Amino acid sequence: MKKPKPPKALKCEDGVDLISNMPEAILVLILSRLKSTKTAIRSSILSRRWRNLWTAVPSVDIQDGGKLKKSKFKEFVYWVLASKTVDLDSFRLCCDGYYNMSTVSRWIHMAVTRNVKQLDLTVCTKENDEAFELPHCLVTCSSLEILKLNLGYCYLSLPKFKGFPALRVLALSDVDFLQDANFVKDFLASCHLLEDLTLSGCVLSKLGLLCISCPKLKKLNIYSEDRRCCDIKISCPKLVVLNLEGDIACNLFFERLDSLKQAMIDATFEGNSVPVLFHGNSHVKPFWKNLYFLCKCIDGACDLALPNLKTAVLQRAMGAFSVDELIQIHKYCPKLENLKLIITKDFNEKHEFLDEDGIRRIMTPDVKRVAFLELNREKPKLVMDWCEGILYFSFTWGNQAGFSDY
Numbered sequence: 001m002k003k004p005k006p007p008k009a010l011k012c013e014d015g016v017d018l019i020s021n022m023p024e025a026i027l028v029l030i031l032s033r034l035k036s037t038k039t040a041i042r043s044s045i046l047s048r049r050w051r052n053l054w055t056a057v058p059s060v061d062i063q064d065g066g067k068l069k070k071s072k073f074k075e076f077v078y079w080v081l082a083s084k085t086v087d088l089d090s091f092r093l094c095c096d097g098y099y100n101m102s103t104v105s106r107w108i109h110m111a112v113t114r115n116v117k118q119l120d121l122t123v124c125t126k127e128n129d130e131a132f133e134l135p136h137c138l139v140t141c142s143s144l145e146i147l148k149l150n151l152g153y154c155y156l157s158l159p160k161f162k163g164f165p166a167l168r169v170l171a172l173s174d175v176d177f178l179q180d181a182n183f184v185k186d187f188l189a190s191c192h193l194l195e196d197l198t199l200s201g202c203v204l205s206k207l208g209l210l211c212i213s214c215p216k217l218k219k220l221n222i223y224s225e226d227r228r229c230c231d232i233k234i235s236c237p238k239l240v241v242l243n244l245e246g247d248i249a250c251n252l253f254f255e256r257l258d259s260l261k262q263a264m265i266d267a268t269f270e271g272n273s274v275p276v277l278f279h280g281n282s283h284v285k286p287f288w289k290n291l292y293f294l295c296k297c298i299d300g301a302c303d304l305a306l307p308n309l310k311t312a313v314l315q316r317a318m319g320a321f322s323v324d325e326l327i328q329i330h331k332y333c334p335k336l337e338n339l340k341l342i343i344t345k346d347f348n349e350k351h352e353f354l355d356e357d358g359i360r361r362i363m364t365p366d367v368k369r370v371a372f373l374e375l376n377r378e379k380p381k382l383v384m385d386w387c388e389g390i391l392y393f394s395f396t397w398g399n400q401a402g403f404s405d406y
Contacts, residue, residue: 020050027053028053031057037060037080038062040054056085058090059089059092060090061090062080063094064094064095064097081114082110087116088111088115088117089116091114091119092121093120093121094122094123099124100125101125101131101133104125105135109137115143116141118146118147130154130155132149133157140165142165142166144164145166147164147167147171148169148170148173149171149172150174151173152174153174153203154175156178158183164193168194170191170197171197171198172199174201176202177202180207184210184211185211188212188213189214189215191214192215196218197219198221198222199223201224201225202224202226206230207230211232212233212235213233214236215236215238217239218238218239218259220234224246224248230250231250231252231253233253233255234254236256237257237258238259240261241261242257243263244263244265244266245265
């Protein structure tokens, strides 16, 4: 059986390749949509016109899949960066192996000379005790707007001077901080334009107290599985979205959250004292997946913790909380209108059910919207015919349930 012939290039009436005859700007745009820089370079074999087009693509995306020796990979990265003829919108580099800090610094310096706007770097230093020090050229780069670092739990050494004049987004993953808490606090505060901060899997326990005080920060995400928690203090007047998940802190302190509109808290709480949460913020739409955490926060409040809260989302195993705890929450949330209860899959018939009497005590006249969700294909035993004031009521059964805004 004969092999099918490869398709011929599309040609116009005069025999010219249609794609190659397109304007260079369109060809560069096509190359920029390819999966990686290596794929874009391979396009140079198509024709003479394509030979150097990849050098005009304003992005570099290189991943070390282990196919090249370290020496060859280093040479390849140098060659790609040196061949670029335009400024870089983004430089993404993912290294599976270990490299000297001097090598990584040279790569960063070459990207900075091309006025890089976004740097996404996943790398580990060669020695376990060798710290990753942010190069001076990077900290002072006036074009850098987005910085993402994944250091594989290597130490990060922060600069001793103010920097990042244009940085808006900072994402640190698997980072172990080398300096103390005051140094980290001053570093974050010096990023005057920072709007989005993510700390994912970082070692925070050594800091004692992590203070995040950024004047223009709008979004804060902290994800941690380090059971040796520290204290966290958040004071960001422009903060709009707050996400806290995992083993976050021994104690949380919230100040000046005047702009906060959405908070998702699924955090482990291990402290003994908690201040008033979001006091006086009627516009906040919290999403508490951890009911125990919320109860502990309310216990630590000296007055009404959430006097103006109108929406609450609570997730817990049916046997892991009681009706009295729900009543306590409603006591500290007197204006609660929308209540979503999510019963998780470790549902057990021996656990306490929400009986009619218990629900009567929860559903005050202010509650207008209720949704009961559970994930174990067991319908809750509820009697709700008497809830005449409810404007919206729904049941959801199945293995999964979406968390949608009211």
